[in-house]
Each structure stands twice: as structure tokens, then as C-alpha cells.
């Protein structure tokens with residue numbers, strides 16, 4: 664048994680950038696057929712092009728996965744294209760870090776719609792679409808912010824903590840359908856989405872506090888997501904794998 668994902672039908676949400684894009688690339692390299700979701704056509708096209716140029720199979724699924732209808736449509740597009748549905752990676756997020764006095768209703772609504780409700784609707788749509796005997800795998804991208812507090816992240820930490828609760832509850836409910844539900848908790852990883860909160864000085868300070876001496880990369884996170892999606896993780900469910908170079912549970 665290896666991490667072969669041959670012919671698995673996969674949907675990766677928010678795969679136009681960052682961790683989602685790298686996950687889509689890795690899944691396709693392992694043999695999966697990947698539905699590449701994002702809000703923006705140009706992001707989706709760029710990821711699909713990168714996958715097909717590398718010899719993989721992928722197609723674009725432009726949908727807003729923060730709504731029940733949007734993610735249902737995305738899952739159904741994958742099922743129609745592949746004739747099956749095996750893996751959902753709930754990765755999409757819209758994130759703002761705000762101090763408590765600055766938290767605004769519109770920001771909270773958008774973050775919750777994509778990062779919390781979208782995960783619930785995704786689990787619902789995917790579990791309906793999966794084969795009743797073969798089952799499948801759902802991987803929710805949470806964060807180390809669900810495990811350790813930091814500044815300006817009341818909303819983000821709250822959502823990602825909720826994602827861990829959703830992961831465990833869904834694993835309990837869907838295990839009898841052979842559906843595994845797990846989460847991954849990355850620490851800070853340079854991506855388009857985190858650019859606005861990073862600079863060289865902060866990155867160096869973070870790396871110095873990390874036992875492995877560096878920040879994570881999208882490859883580090885995608886490796887773990889692919890493992891959780893594969894048969895190698897066939898007896899794993901309700902887990903939250905922390906991929907952080909050791910930074911969350913140490914104090915350098």
C-alpha cells in the first residue's frame with residue numbers, strides 16, 4: 664500500500680493559491696483526478712494548467728464554496744466528471760486578523776461563511792456524494808491557532824477551533840459509512856493569503872522560535888493532507904495533525 668491516489672475523484676477548495684494549489688498539484692501527481700475550486704477563474708485556470716503541464720488530470724470548478732448551493736454544485740461537478748467522489752479537502756478561507764475593538768460584523772460574517780459554514784456544507788455535500796461502501800476521506804484545513812492563542816485572532820481562532828469540533832463530530836457520524844474525517848493544523852506558512860501579515864523580520868523571529876529552525880512550506884502541509892487522504896491513513900479519523908516544525912508545543 665502506498666500513497667497512490669489512482670483515479671480518486673478529489674475536490675480541493677480554494678485551490679487557486681497557496682496550500683490548496685499545492686495540494687491539488689500533489690494529489691494529481693499521485694494519480695487523482697482533481698476538481699480545482701476557487702472563486703476566481705484565472706486562479707483556477709492557472710492551477711489546472713500547472714497540473715496538466717505536469718502530466719496530471721484536473722479541471723476547473725469555479726464556485727463560491729461558502730454557500731450550501733455553491734459547494735453542492737462543486738461536489739456534483741466532480742462526481743459528474745469522474746463518475747465517483749472520493750476526497751474533499753476543505754481548504755478555502757478568507758481571513759482577517761483584527762483586535763477586539765476593531766472586529767466588524769461584515770468581516771466576521773465573511774470569515775464564518777467561508778471557514779466555518781463552508782466546512783459544514785462541504786461535509787454534507789461530500790458525504791452524500793461518496794460511495795456508500797467505498798466511503799472516502801474529508802480533510803479540513805484548520806490551524807495551530809485552534810490550539811494556541813495569539814493576538815488579533817479571536818475570530819480566526821474561534822473558527823479554526825470550531826473546525827476541530829466539526830471534524831470530530833463528523834468523524835463520529837460518518838465512520839459507519841467508511842468516511843474518514845481528519846484535520847490538519849499548519850503553523851505560519853508563506854502564501855498569497857498570509858503576505859499582508861508577514862515581513863522578513865517576523866519570519867526570522869518565527870523561524871528562531873521553531874525547533875526545526877524554519878517556517879513551514881505549502882509542500883509540508885500538502886504532504887500531510889495527501890497522507891490523510893490516502894489509504895496509508897486508512898485507520899485514522901477524528902484526528903488533528905499538527906504540522907508546525909514543533910513550534911506550538913515548545914517554548915524556545
Ligand SMILES: NC(=O)c1ccc[n+]([C@@H]2O[C@H](COP(=O)([O-])OP(=O)(O)OC[C@H]3O[C@@H](n4cnc5c(N)ncnc54)[C@H](O)[C@@H]3O)[C@@H](O)[C@H]2O)c1
Nearest residue numbers: 677680681682701702727728729755756806851852854856
Ligand atoms: N498560510 C498559513 O500560514 C496558514 C496557516 C494555518 C492555516 N492555514 C489555512 O490553510 C488554508 C489555506 O490557506 P492559504 O494561506 O493557502 O490561503 P490563500 O489565501 O493563499 O488561498 C486561499 C484561496 O481560497 C480562495 N477562496 C476564498 N474564499 C473562497 C470561497 N468562498 N470559495 C472558493 N474559494 C475561496 C481564495 O480565492 C484563495 O485562492 C486556509 O484554511 C487557512 O486558514 C493557513
